[in-house]
Amino acid sequence: MFFVGAGPGAADLLTLRAAALLRDAEVVVHDGLVPAALLDAVACHAERIPVPRTQETGDDPGEATGRLLARLAGEGRTVIRLKGGDPSVFGRLAEEIRPLREAGFQFEIVPGVTAAMAAAAAAGMPLTSRAAASSLTIVTGHEADEKAESLDFSRLAEIPGTLAIYMGVEQADKWSRALVAAGKPASTPVTVVSCCSRADQTIAQTTLGECAAAFERCRWPAPAVVIVGAVAEASQAGAALTGRRVLITRPEGQGSELAALIAAQGGTCLHLPVIAIGPPISWEPLDRAILEADRHDWIVFASANGVRAFVERMRLARRDGRHLGSVRFAAIGPATKRALETAGYACDCMPSQFQSEGLLEALVGDRGDELPAGSRLMLLRADRGRDLLRRELEAKGHEVCEIQAYSSRSIETIDPTLLATLDREGLDWITITSSAIAEAAGRLFGDRLRSWKIASISPVTSATLRAASHSPTVEAREPTAAALVEAIADHEANVRESDDRACGVC
Numbered sequence: 105m106f107f108v109g110a111g112p113g114a115a116d117l118l119t120l121r122a123a124a125l126l127r128d129a130e131v132v133v134h135d136g137l138v139p140a141a142l143l144d145a146v147a148c149h150a151e152r153i154p155v156p157r158t159q160e161t162g163d164d165p166g167e168a169t170g171r172l173l174a175r176l177a178g179e180g181r182t183v184i185r186l187k188g189g190d191p192s193v194f195g196r197l198a199e200e201i202r203p204l205r206e207a208g209f210q211f212e213i214v215p216g217v218t219a220a221m222a223a224a225a226a227a228g229m230p231l232t233s234r235a236a237a238s239s240l241t242i243v244t245g246h247e248a249d250e251k252a253e254s255l256d257f258s259r260l261a262e263i264p265g266t267l268a269i270y271m272g273v274e275q276a277d278k279w280s281r282a283l284v285a286a287g288k289p290a291s292t293p294v295t296v297v298s299c300c301s302r303a304d305q306t307i308a309q310t311t312l313g314e315c316a317a318a319f320e321r322c323r324w325p326a327p328a329v330v331i332v333g334a335v336a337e338a339s340q341a342g343a344a345l346t347g348r349r350v351l352i353t354r355p356e357g358q359g360s361e362l363a364a365l366i367a368a369q370g371g372t373c374l375h376l377p378v379i380a381i382g383p384p385i386s387w388e389p390l391d392r393a394i395l396e397a398d399r400h401d402w403i404v405f406a407s408a409n410g411v412r413a414f415v416e417r418m419r420l421a422r423r424d425g426r427h428l429g430s431v432r433f434a435a436i437g438p439a440t441k442r443a444l445e446t447a448g449y450a451c452d453c454m455p456s457q458f459q460s461e462g463l464l465e466a467l468v469g470d471r472g473d474e475l476p477a478g479s480r481l482m483l484l485r486a487d488r489g490r491d492l493l494r495r496e497l498e499a500k501g502h503e504v505c506e507i508q509a510y511s512s513r514s515i516e517t518i519d520p521t522l523l524a525t526l527d528r529e530g531l532d533w534i535t536i537t538s539s540a541i542a543e544a545a546g547r548l549f550g551d552r553l554r555s556w557k558i559a560s561i562s563p564v565t566s567a568t569l570r571a572a573s574h575s576p577t578v579e580a581r582e583p584t585a586a587a588l589v590e591a592i593a594d595h596e597a598n599v600r601e602s603d604d605r606a607c608g609v610c
């Protein structure tokens with residue numbers, strides 16, 4: 105019997121031990137904080153039993169779950185009690201353990217990433233700092249009422265450090281007033297992270313004095329964790345994107361680099377994927393190509409997704425570098441190169457311009473004669489997108505084996521309540537990081553694209569946007585996440601400067 109921390113929601117924030125146990129479990133008893141997708145991602149085939157947070161019978165929900173666990177363990181099955189975040193933080197662990205102990209069952213606790221840690225990481229800030237916070241206090245905001253046994257927030261105000269408030273949104277009015285009344289400055293920075301690590305993660309910046317009104321106005325979806333203290337300002341102070349809301353549209357699980365860069369500039373990130381990456385229609389062409397890899401001169405990767413597919417299929421075919429002969433690897437840009445290197449493969453060629461034209465030039469040289477005539481290239485790419493590289497290489501007499509290593513499909517619809525929230529709260533920027541995303545975003549967001557500022561990753565993406573009559577406000581100077589955020593931040597800094605100049609008083 106195992107109590108296992110599921111982390112904040114993203115499958116890749118599970119510990120390795122948790123993932124291994126889940127793969128072998130027979131029964132998983134989980135609460136609502138744990139997304140089903142996480143269990144699917146670790147190939148968990150166990151019976152899944154959801155348990156409610158509250159009990160209608162008036163029975164203690166923790167004790168009731170503990171009795172259920174004891175019964176299941178008594179049947180001799182491998183039981184996992186899976187809890188959001190870390191099992192020992194606000195998880196009624198004590199109550200659930202009691203019936204197990206009474207029945208004489210052994211158990212193990214596997215820790216997980218608790219919400220405060222995941223939230224601080226998402227917002228690009230520390231929870232403690234030598235200069236500003238030498239303590240971290242984790243509290244529940246749910247007890248901020250006048251009951252005698254409740255937490256005394258006025259005393260918490262005296263602790264010079266960071267407060268991480270769980271379950272705090274509903275009672276924000278009470279605890280924030282109590283903290284301010286006890287002397288914590290109303291200007292104390294507050295960061296709120298809602299749905300941390302999930303597709304619809306939102307990170308917002310406010311102050312202690314204003315947070316209750318902000319929660320009321322914005323109604324960020326639960327669960328949300330609130331971090332109060334000087335650390336909440338550490339990464340945001342004077343940042344160009346403070347107060348700006350930026351939408352990330354990249355596929356699920358691929359928005360974190362952009363999110364961290366935006367958060368580091370003080371912006372509020374929202375993540376609504378408009379395309380999804382999946383397996384190709386058939387693995388057969390890639391599997392066959394892998395068996396013949398050593399007969400090629402180059403394997404060319406047009407994206408990190410291609411690298412991931414290649415590495416995984418190599419692994420399943422029980423192949424490694426010994427089977428690759430003298431084949432060399434080319435990557436379209438730094439993220440693809442990083443993916444190769446992380447998997448233990450060196451990258452022999454990366455262009456200075458991170459797009460098909462640049463890759464072509466890097467392979468064939470300025471005069472087009474560096475690649476020996478009749479070279480054999482394997483090109484790993486999505487099932488849609490430009491085919492410039494293949495056409496040009498073939499035109500130069502090379503043999504190109506183009507393989508669909510993954511599929512990219514547009515998301516059909518966006519949850520109307522999420523769209524309504526976007527409309528209500530407003531959005532400053534939408535980031536468009538490929539032509540496929542440009543097309544999907546145009547279809548899903550329609551005329552909203554005319555009122556939001558558009559940040560485009562490359563001239564090719566900008567051309568796709570323009571073809572649909574959407575004009576990008578900024579374009580990254582090179583197609584990387586860092587350059588995209590830099591372009592947004594530069595634009596905002598210019599706007600601020602001209603606003604300041606226009607203000608006759610200052």
Ligand code: SAH
Nearest residue numbers: 112189190193218219270271300327328329
């Ligand atoms: N055991 C969990 C906490 C359970 S209490 C943990 O260690 O994280 C439930 C509270 O946790 C929520 O009200 C919210 O404050 C916080 N929380 C859990 N998951 C979260 C997430 N993905 N994003 C933001 N807050 C989260």
